[in-house]
Amino acid sequence: MKEPERPKTVLFVFGWLVVGGEETEVRLLAANLDHSLYKIEVVACLRKDDMPEQTHEQLRAMGVEVDTTPYGLSLEDTVVYLADKIPSYDIVVSCQNVADLYPALERLHLRPPLIEHGGLVSEALGGPKHFTSRYVGVCRTIREAAASRMPGREHHAIEIPSMVDLKEFNPVRRSAMRRQLGFSDDEILVGWVGRLDPKKNVETFIRAASIVRDHCPHVRFLIVGGPDAFFPQYAQLLRALTHGLALDSALTFLGDRADVSDILVSIDMLVWLSSGEGMPHVLAEAGAACLPVVATADNGSIQQIEHGVTGYFVPHDDPQAVAEKIMLLANSPTLRTRLGRRLRAHVEEFYSVEAVIPQWEKLLADVLAERIARGPTGLFSSFFQAGFECSTHRIRAKSKGQPDRRLDVIASTKHDLYVENDYRQLHALGMRTVRDGLRWHLIEPSPGRYEWDSALPMIRANRRTGTQVVWDLLHYGWPDHIDIWSPAFVERFALFAGAVAKVMREEIEAPPFYAPVNEISFLSWAGGEVGYLNPWATRRGFELKAQLARSSLASMKAILGVDPRARFVHCDPVINIVAAPDRPQDRGAAEGHRLSQFQGWDMIAGRLWPQLGGAERYLDIIGVNYYHNNQWVHGGSHIDVDHPLHKPLGKILVETYARYGRPMLIAETGIEGERRPDWLEYVAEETRAAMKAGVPVEGVCLYPILDHLGWDDDRPCENGLLSMEPTDLGRTLYSPLARQIGHEIKVTEAFIEHIPGDSMKRACLEDISQTKGPLAI
Secondary structure, three states, rough: OOOOOOOOOEEEEEOOOOOOHHHHHHHOOOOOHHOOEEEEEEEEOOOOOOOOHHHHHHHHOOOOOEOOHHOOOOOHHHHHHHHHHHHHOEEEEEEEEOOOHHHHHHOOOOOEEEEEEOOOHHHOOOOOOOOOOEEEEEHHHHHHHHOOOOOOOOHHHOOOOOOOOOOOOOOOHHHHHHHHHHOOOOEEEEEEOOOOOOOOHHHHHHHEEEEEEEEOEEEEEEEEEOEEEOOOOHHHHHHHHHHHHOOOEEEEEOOOOOOOOHHHHOOEEEEEEEOOOOOOOHHHHHOOOOOOOEEEEOOOHHHHHHOOEEEEEEEEOOHHHHHHHHHHOOOOOHHHHHHHHHHHHHHHHHHEEHHHHHHHHHHHHHHHHOOOOOOOOOOOOOOEOOOOOOOOOOOOOOOOOOEEEEEOOHHHOOOOOOOOHHHHHHOOOOOOOOEEEHHHHHHOEEEOOOOOOOOEEEEEEEHHHOEEEEEEEOOOOOOOOOOOOOOHHHHHHHHHHHHHEEEEHHOOOOEEEEEEOOOOHHHHHHHEEEOOOOOOOEEEEHHHHHHHHHHHHHHHHHHEEEEEEEEEEEEEEOEEEOOOOOOHHHHHHHHHHHHHHHHHHHOOOOOOOHHHOOOHHOOOEEEEEEEOEEEEOOOOOOOOOOOOOOOEEEEEEEEHHHHHHHOOOEEEEEEOOHHHHHEEEEEHHHHHHHHHHOOOOOEEEOOOOOEEEOOOOOOOOOOOOOOOOOOOOOEOHHHHHHEEEEEEEHHHHHHHHHHOOHHHHHHHHHHHHOOOOOOOO
């Protein structure tokens, strides 16, 4: 079940999404990057009421996802939102020195490569750079400014100019656009294009227009662009200046336009008088339209314009000098044509899509290639592991008057009787680490009285075979004489866990591993929210989740009091929930349900409800449980591997590790029927993809390893490697899965061997050792 190759995802993070060079750049990248290799999405962090929607609409019309959720969030909440969102992307590109981004990255234990894109020198000089893989300046001065902030790696500041799509500038549309604007073919049109921002010095253009009008009445002027949301009063001052100079009939304010390329091919020259810009994107657009340019010599414009060859430079605040160059060009069609064609040739060579896209593709490939792969740290005896289904919960009677029945899958599969044979058979297949269960309801048949007949044979088989076992202490079931909702439940579970630790310390020399409460999130939903499992409650899911987390914490403290060497695996499903594409109104609810998967772990870590007693040191090892139905459309069907909305498991592993930075394994995975080998192939490939992205996955546990009878209907569930019925010679193998296991062991071992082992292992251990307390390495 090999998942189709999917393009790498690139998230552009904008401070605000208006109309400008960087917005044009992302639009052209989305249109021209190889779609089989890269997919672009956008998130914008700030919006003011008077900001234009033009770029939002253009990108969405192209099929680019534009996430505006942060518009309704505070700065602090935006940081949290970005921290949740960023890890699932392969690359992040920051535009406009986004203030929210670095604080979000600081929260993560694994970060995608960050490319910063700067259009101003001030942006390049602002903000930290320690997470920045590359800084892209659109002109030489911006690149140099960024390099000054990156000592020792100045070469990671590079220059890639903003690009233009020459196909958008079609001179055939000149006459039609002039008619649309109300101008004849024999009038000279002088244009200015950009947001109405004081640093762009539009007032000098207007004063120059007044001088030209007095000498060349056939010249008309256009200002294309709307008010800058941060300086709205500037647009009003410009209109007042125009009226005061009696230019209303000669100068037209067009506002924001989506057809700038057609406007440019309809005019005769462009004027640009800015100071403190980066690379004025509109100058390249003017060249694409074969226009001569009158401009100030400012940063990027020096690279774009050659004085007297492709245009003219003028002083920054000199309306007379500007007017003289305008009149020179207005009175010489031949000069306009010569300069415009030369600028067009310059743009074709340096600023066209054909020239710039290869630079972006190389940049993206380079930063992806620099991600450091990380392998397992040697926490477990074998990477591929086996899990014995050990559920002991009560099943509700199907009809009134019948008693509920206790499920005991260990007994029904006779694993308790053939445990040593089972362990040895798995050893022969290369699986030396297993998950198994201690059945609380059998060990504590009455309050405070412990009987070990059901546990000791399994523990001693563990010792005799040298099998490494992660022992489940509460796998959905508990003794009938205990009320799970009562405060006493926490104390009783802790006493049971402490008693187990004493027996284990006496019987086993190796440090023990425990899974205190299996699937806190799932059990609280199934047993507390929808009444599917015991205790069959509804609308009490969060209450049950808190109770289970409190119990898990109490059990760990009790065990550590007996054996400080103990390690703990906290297993819960990882999920993905998305809104149907035709129901965007469901996105918030879908994302809220998706994020709820982390509540159990967050409680253990003390991040949520710290009054429960959680702390980071208790979140020892994270076990993610993943099956084919762990993804679904909100209110709809499940999302399988071949579904277009499917999120690769590798990305889910990256997201989870980025959030916690703890040792992690796939603690449960499997499927029924003939898909078993294909499913393992998919999970193994995605696990290797996660390790390649920097996640030190510790192992993959096939669960359940034995076929068994279904919980609800007693139907045969053929989802294991080994048959349900044992013999003295061993259980029957499902050969296709056995062959796939052998193949994946070889492939994964070869993959791990090519990871720089010692340095990566040290890095992993350093990450883990940052957690202080009894669980620290």
